[in-house]
Amino acid sequence: MASSKRSVEFFQTSEGAKIFQIPLNAFPGFWVYAYLVLIDDYKVLIDTGSNWGTSNQGLEEGFESISESIEEQINLADLSHIFITHGHIDHFGGLAYIRQHSTAQIGVHELDRRILSNYEERLLVAAQRLMEFLRESGVPAEERNQIYDYYMFPKSLFSSVDVDFTYQAVDMQVGPFRFLHTPGHGAGAVVIRLHDILFSGDHILSGISPHQAPERLTLNTGLSHYLESLEKVKTWASDVKLVLGGHKNPLTDLGKRVDEIRALHFHRLEEILQLLETPNTVSEISKNLFGKAEGYNTLLAIEESGAHVEYLYQYGYLSIYNLEELNQESRPAVIKYCRVNDALEMLKTLEKKGEKGYVLI
Ligand SMILES: [Zn+2]
Ligand SMILES: [Zn+2]
Known part of the structure; x- marks a missing residue:
């Protein structure tokens, strides 16, 4: 399909780190970005795509196109680290594939660790809570069952992988990369700062407001945590020049976007x-x-x-x-x-x- 081709974009931080934004078709009509970051000896992948459809192929093609542009072969096997911004399948599903080709250190925040390491258990427990919420919300039985099927669909996409380190355990820092915990959209959601660029995961996006779910489904999510995390990142990253999200276009004015999302x-x-x-x-x-x-x-x-x-x-x-x-x-x-x-x-x-x-x- 002609519309399915998107290309790798290049960015550079104030201190010369090279960033490649790789578009991946996570689900039908739904795109997500993985980022390859090269700085000193660090070859870091931030997020991985979904493992669905052509997502893994898109990752391989992205690496090929980057290899051509830097005139040096780089493969999944060369990665030193993989940082997961949060435990949603469009961001970590590709780990199931990448793990077979790479021994990179996989990092995630403590509060999303079990989603990766105990995926099947986590999905079933969350689905049970969801059903109770739907019943209490007045959703008719037939619709509840449909929603349940949608919720369980990613089960076929992923089987648990071991995590190598968690962010708090490494004092929220790996080399030049710094992490800030921003619970809300996900319990263990983080934003990652490298020099004057911020990787915002799904915490802050342009054009759309990041999805919110009630905290009763997963502790440390919910609107209250989210709004607090919005303010937190505004201060922590007030001087960044560019925000690269998990979806949609890059942003240059972080403070303005935070205010817009908050107002919404x-x-x-x-x-x-x-x-x-x-x-x-x-x-x-x-x-x-x-x-x-x-x-x-x-x-x-x-x-x-x-x-x-x-x-x-x-x-x-x-x-x-x-x-x-x-x-x-x-x-x-x-x-x-x-x-x-x-x-x-x-x-x-x-x-x-x-x-x-x-x-x-
Ligand atoms: Zn998300
Ligand atoms: Zn996402």
Whole structure:
């Protein structure tokens, strides 16, 4: 297919590290980047693609095209390290393939380690929590089963691999690479800094707001952690010149993009509060926000809505409307939320405080 060809892009840090951005077709119509970074004796791959379809082939082709451009052969076997930005299959799935061709040291954050090393267990436990969340959110049984199938699909793509080191164990630094833990989009999500360039994984992206899921599905995810991590990275990397994400185009103004993403979430929180003048379920809120989603997007929409409702409930903007029913019905019953009296004013005050640089939670 003509549209499937994308080329490797080249970047360079202020101190001469060479960065090659390799586009990989992670899933149908969905692209992710792996980055090959060459500096001194370090030959580092940041993220790996999904292991699905032509993702591994794309990686091999990327290495061939880089070898040509630097006029020196470089293969997977030459890698010294592989850094995983977070435990989502489009970023680490390719490890299953790369491991067969490379003895590179694989690193991940402590909180995502089990996703790589105990993948099957982790998927089943998370799926169980997801089903309970969907039931409580008012998603009908048939739709729940479809979502379950989507959720379990990556099971065929990956079998566990051993991790060689974790980021906290190496004091968040490997040679010139520095790591910052940014929980939210993923529990063990990190951004990686090299000189004046930041690899943002899926924590900060251009054009799209990184997906949020409720923390009840995985500890250390959720909107509250995410918003806090946004502020954290803004300070930690305030002087970077370029941000390279796991998807979409590079960014030059990190602070501006953080503010935009933050504003988007506040807008969504406000929308939900407006809707919840009339009591409703997470499933109905999701339909109101995102319309009728199809396929995998059904899962993304309900998780995104659930993350925002969870945040509002956690911080006292919502109450449960049908408490009586919950008391009588066999659990878990469907929960209906409604906003508390002064919720909209409270949210406005919080947003203003955030603008002045206060911590957001
Ligand atoms: Zn992700
Ligand atoms: Zn991703």
